[in-house]
Amino acid sequence: MSLADSAKRLNPELLLRASIAVAVLTIGLKTLAWWVTGSVGLLSDAMESLVNLASAIFALVMVRIAARPADEDHPHGHHKAEYFSSGFEGLAIIVAALAIMWAAAPRFLAPQGLEDVGLGLALSVASSAINGALAWAMLQSAQANRSMALEADARHLITDVWTSAGVVVGIGLxxxxxxxxxxxxxxxxxxxxxxxxxxxxxxxSSQGLMDKRVEREVMDAIRETLTVFEHPTIRFDHISSRRSGSRRFVHLHMHMPAGWTLGRAAALRTSVEQALMSAVPGLRATIELLPTNVEAHFEDERDLI
Known part of the structure; x- marks a missing residue:
């Protein structure tokens, strides 16, 4: 088993716990780097790590909520909770960026020399290496589990790595x-x-909360699966889809001969639903049965009557 495959098997909640621990560690390392050098660049790096910590904690809470099963008040589950985590993380990053600008602005008017640059850079590089390794593992797991919260936290860590790299180069200059x-x-x-x-x-995050359609590759898999069942007397139309956290949903109409028994029609529908869910893991398919010569009209004037 490759290292990437091993990372994909890691539990998102476990990785977010690790992210919290790493955030605490990097805050300590980067704050020490700022303290020994007096660099506002390293201070900005440490401030972003504070955002990492808050975001990882919030993401962990949202992942736990998203994993809850459907209940009476939430019949479709709690999967969208992960989008709140991603949105919160984005807002936290924006606040951190504004705080960094606020802290850096006075230094343009009164530049200050730096001290113990070598030690400060070594501490920053060490924290970046830790963040980079964790971010890579989180991205692998996020892809396998389709976790928006985990992906957001991973991309934030990657941003932190690039931030640290820029700071190191700047201080070196x-x-x-x-x-x-x-x-x-x-x-x-x-x-x-x-x-x-x-x-x-x-x-x-806003796009996820707006019920954006499934990814192109997922829709291609859905259409390819339906092609297997298509026949001169059987066809599919009005295919719509949406995402909800790690879940994917598709709704469509299946037309078949009006003379079929309900049992035969239901059996075919079950076969199509099972094939779709096998082709796209985590997919929830809803299929409405209609006679071949009956058309459904959406956004038609008659729908408003």
């Missing part, structure tokens, strides 16, 4: 050139980068 204004400039660049990532997460 400051030490080599003596241009102290580069330190707040790097902090601003870091803030703009994570601001972009935060806006992206908020947008994707």
């Amino acid at each position: 400051v030490a080599a050139s003596g241009w102290h204004w580069l330190d707040p400039a790097v902090a601003f660049a870091v803030a703009l980068n994570i601001l972009r990532e935060g806006a992206s997460l908020v947008w994707r």
